[in-house]
Amino acid sequence: MDRFEPNLRIPGPTALPSSVRDAGSRQMINHRGPEFATMLERILTGMKPFFGTTSDVAMITAAGSGGLEAAIVNVLSPGDRVLAVSIGSFGDRFAKIAGIYGAAVTKLDMEWGQAADPTAIREALQADPGVKAVLLTHNETSTGVMNPIPVLAAVVREVSPGALILVDSVSGLGAVPFEMDAWGVDLVVTGSQKAWMAAPGLAMIAASDRAWRAMETATMPRFYLDLRAHRDAAVNGQTPFTPAIAVVFQVDEGLRLMHQEGADAVFARHEACAAAARAGLPALGFELFADQRFASRTVTAAVVPDDLDWKAFNTEVKRRGVILAGGQGKLTGRIFRLGHLGSVTLEEILGAFSTLEIASLGAGRSVTPGAAVGAAQAAALASFGLVAATTAGAGA
Amino acid sequence: MDRFEPNLRIPGPTALPSSVRDAGSRQMINHRGPEFATMLERILTGMKPFFGTTSDVAMITAAGSGGLEAAIVNVLSPGDRVLAVSIGSFGDRFAKIAGIYGAAVTKLDMEWGQAADPTAIREALQADPGVKAVLLTHNETSTGVMNPIPVLAAVVREVSPGALILVDSVSGLGAVPFEMDAWGVDLVVTGSQKAWMAAPGLAMIAASDRAWRAMETATMPRFYLDLRAHRDAAVNGQTPFTPAIAVVFQVDEGLRLMHQEGADAVFARHEACAAAARAGLPALGFELFADQRFASRTVTAAVVPDDLDWKAFNTEVKRRGVILAGGQGKLTGRIFRLGHLGSVTLEEILGAFSTLEIASLGAGRSVTPGAAVGAAQAAALASFGLVAATTAGAGA
Numbered sequence: 001m002d003r004f005e006p007n008l009r010i011p012g013p014t015a016l017p018s019s020v021r022d023a024g025s026r027q028m029i030n031h032r033g034p035e036f037a038t039m040l041e042r043i044l045t046g047m048k049p050f051f052g053t054t055s056d057v058a059m060i061t062a063a064g065s066g067g068l069e070a071a072i073v074n075v076l077s078p079g080d081r082v083l084a085v086s087i088g089s090f091g092d093r094f095a096k097i098a099g100i101y102g103a104a105v106t107k108l109d110m111e112w113g114q115a116a117d118p119t120a121i122r123e124a125l126q127a128d129p130g131v132k133a134v135l136l137t138h139n140e141t142s143t144g145v146m147n148p149i150p151v152l153a154a155v156v157r158e159v160s161p162g163a164l165i166l167v168d169s170v171s172g173l174g175a176v177p178f179e180m181d182a183w184g185v186d187l188v189v190t191g192s193q194k195a196w197m198a199a200p201g202l203a204m205i206a207a208s209d210r211a212w213r214a215m216e217t218a219t220m221p222r223f224y225l226d227l228r229a230h231r232d233a234a235v236n237g238q239t240p241f242t243p244a245i246a247v248v249f250q251v252d253e254g255l256r257l258m259h260q261e262g263a264d265a266v267f268a269r270h271e272a273c274a275a276a277a278r279a280g281l282p283a284l285g286f287e288l289f290a291d292q293r294f295a296s297r298t299v300t301a302a303v304v305p306d307d308l309d310w311k312a313f314n315t316e317v318k319r320r321g322v323i324l325a326g327g328q329g330k331l332t333g334r335i336f337r338l339g340h341l342g343s344v345t346l347e348e349i350l351g352a353f354s355t356l357e358i359a360s361l362g363a364g365r366s367v368t369p370g371a372a373v374g375a376a377q378a379a380a381l382a383s384f385g386l387v388a389a390t391t392a393g394a395g396a
Numbered sequence: 397m398d399r400f401e402p403n404l405r406i407p408g409p410t411a412l413p414s415s416v417r418d419a420g421s422r423q424m425i426n427h428r429g430p431e432f433a434t435m436l437e438r439i440l441t442g443m444k445p446f447f448g449t450t451s452d453v454a455m456i457t458a459a460g461s462g463g464l465e466a467a468i469v470n471v472l473s474p475g476d477r478v479l480a481v482s483i484g485s486f487g488d489r490f491a492k493i494a495g496i497y498g499a500a501v502t503k504l505d506m507e508w509g510q511a512a513d514p515t516a517i518r519e520a521l522q523a524d525p526g527v528k529a530v531l532l533t534h535n536e537t538s539t540g541v542m543n544p545i546p547v548l549a550a551v552v553r554e555v556s557p558g559a560l561i562l563v564d565s566v567s568g569l570g571a572v573p574f575e576m577d578a579w580g581v582d583l584v585v586t587g588s589q590k591a592w593m594a595a596p597g598l599a600m601i602a603a604s605d606r607a608w609r610a611m612e613t614a615t616m617p618r619f620y621l622d623l624r625a626h627r628d629a630a631v632n633g634q635t636p637f638t639p640a641i642a643v644v645f646q647v648d649e650g651l652r653l654m655h656q657e658g659a660d661a662v663f664a665r666h667e668a669c670a671a672a673a674r675a676g677l678p679a680l681g682f683e684l685f686a687d688q689r690f691a692s693r694t695v696t697a698a699v700v701p702d703d704l705d706w707k708a709f710n711t712e713v714k715r716r717g718v719i720l721a722g723g724q725g726k727l728t729g730r731i732f733r734l735g736h737l738g739s740v741t742l743e744e745i746l747g748a749f750s751t752l753e754i755a756s757l758g759a760g761r762s763v764t765p766g767a768a769v770g771a772a773q774a775a776a777l778a779s780f781g782l783v784a785a786t787t788a789g790a791g792a
Contacts, residue, residue: 025421063637201640244597
């Protein structure tokens with residue numbers, strides 16, 4: 001990244017590595033020609049390890065929310081009973097889409113900042129054995145909580161073995177391990193502008209054999225988002241509709257970088273940056289918003305203190321080049337969020353804390369110079385296994 | 397364009413000017429921030445003259461077909477009677493979408509290669525006074541026919557004043573004059589990868605006041621494509637869902653180039669390139685496919701002669717750097733198409749004919765060296781008004 005570029009610390013879109021930026025400037029090609037076919041095949045195959053699946057992956061030109069809609073309308077019929085487990089704004093959205101298309105939605109609302117409660121899911125499924133699908137959010141971008149999908153999926157599989165498990169992992173997949181097949185998940189949605197280090201515009205969706213079968217009988221109306229058309233076209237190395245080619249170039253390059261770095265290294269980098277964020281914010285006097293047992297590894301939310309003029313503070317932080325995200329929905333003005341996904345590096349997180357320290361001092365907040373940066377660094381080193389976690393924690 | 401770049405003569409995606417390519421490589425920004433808001437406002441306002449409307453324009457992250465789906469689901473309810481006038485593959489698609497969402501579709505199929513017949517539309521509307529919407533294709537990319545929208549719209553307005561007129565101008569708008577308000581059209585869809593000189597990924601949609609009102613009562617299910625959400629978000633300089641930012645950058649730059657060139661000059665350039673294509677192909681012995689009274693100004697289709705091995709011929713043309721489009725649907729193998737829209741220049745059309753002459757001679761076809769290039773040039777000069785049309789025509 002250029003040195004004088006803003007430090008984009010929102011939970012997506014994420015900053016693009018320079019080779020990904022270059023890919024976005026490539027000349028157009030025929031999306032019905034062999035060059036595109038080779039690239040599409042490379043992407044769809046190359047993503048499978050990150051989904052943890054051997055099933056087909058589809059790529060649609062849409063935001064992540066379009067991907068969520070695709071998840072619903074492809075496998076369900078109006079009247080189908082759906083258990084929507086919401087832990088935040090995006091869980092609400094997933095439920096809302098199902099309702100709009102005529103599903104009979106039972107909503108299980110968790111307190112925002114908390115993960116989904118397996119016991120509550122168990123009870124809800126026991127109360128309604130006819131549930132056709134369970135909607136889960138993997139990483140809830142609005143609260144900084146990452147649900148324990150394997151645990152939740154296991155409950156569904158045990159109580160309602162026939163139910164489809166549909167997972168929003170728009171802001172999770174690619175940044176953390178995910179084992180769709182092993183966990184018994186039926187459909188997973190992710191978005192190009194998150195861990196994949198590309199511009200927004202593409203949603204990638206993997207479906208289990210069971211989900212692909214469900215598409216044959218599902219009757220919710222669909223055309224543009226019909227995954228069967230995507231699978232059929234992919235056989236010929238095409239998409240059914242003209243794809244966002246510039247973004248496809250970028251995803252191809254982003255994925256190449258991820259494979260070059262290695263999935264484990266990608267995951268470790270995200271974990272270390274997350275650890276740094278979680279250590280640095282409290283060192284600045286900010287209370288973490290999420291239940292830390294289920295803290296997201298791609299975005300960290302902190303509570304806006306009562307005595308802080310958030311707007312003035314954030315304006316100063318932005319002026320100094322760090323772009324944070326505010327709260328969404330009912331959390332507007334109550335929390336702020338620091339994204340650490342995609343091309344994120346520890347340097348960028350430390351840089352953000354440097355700026356946050358300066359802005360905090362400027363705002364008259366009581367902070368120890370270097371404390372947040374030091375705590376973030378120590379936590380990252382512990383995460384990387386370079387020092388013992390307890391020692392590192394003492395710095396915070 | 398780089399000299400050694402292929403001459404991309406498909407009817408979209410079109411070749412990107414270098415400044416548009418550069419725009420695609422820009423670093424990501426916060427799509428909820430002021431920089432994006434300014435850009436979105438500039439685009440939505442800057443497109444209005446090309447739509448010929450003072451109504452609101454919405455921009456969704458989707459292919460043109462997603463835009464067509466948005467046109468249907470936003471203003472109609474299941475059971476609504478719809479007259480779908482199809483003159484080709486994309487007209488069929490528009491009708492299909494309406495049917496999938498439960499509209500009662502009456503399809504008026506014209507012979508492919510012909511424009512829509514105003515009399516047939518008049519009779520169909522007289523036979524069913526309850527028609528809620530009429531679907532029209534402005535430029536039928538699959539056949540190279542451009543419907544006379546003002547004529548067709550006038551018939552609808554006269555016979556069924558209450559019917560909504562929904563127009564697919566994915567591959568027309570921006571390249572030719574369009575007067576949505578003056579013609580009484582209610583909704584128009586276009587796509588970023590056509591006249592707008594950007595990568596695919598964005599569909600722009602303008603709706604009349606009447607169409608915006610229809611959205612309040614329409615009951616087809618919609619979430620991602622809900623235009624009301626787009627209009628509401630645009631008030632705050634945002635899109636409801638994360639947009640394809642890299643493509644937004646490109647559309648912004650493409651639109652800047654179009655305004656700099658001037659709409660009239662853009663239209664004249666397209667008309668001249670179209671005239672060149674229509675003169676050059678017959679000079680090579682290819683019969684034009686479309687009814688020339690309604691020849692498209694963005695794509696020209698020609699019949700594949702019985703005595704030509706199309707596959708071998710096209711392979712040679714491609715090897716020499718010119719990328720043509722084949723036929724779609726039932727026209728596969730029967731026609732080929734030469735696109736001339738977006739950043740197209742007369743030089744590129746002449747270059748394509750140079751290659752087509754060479755490939756034709758190589759294939760043993762009887763062509764006069766220089767005849768196609770000369771005819772194309774002469775027709776373009778006549779189109780530009782530099783010579784009298786009849787004189788120019790004599791060269792072909």
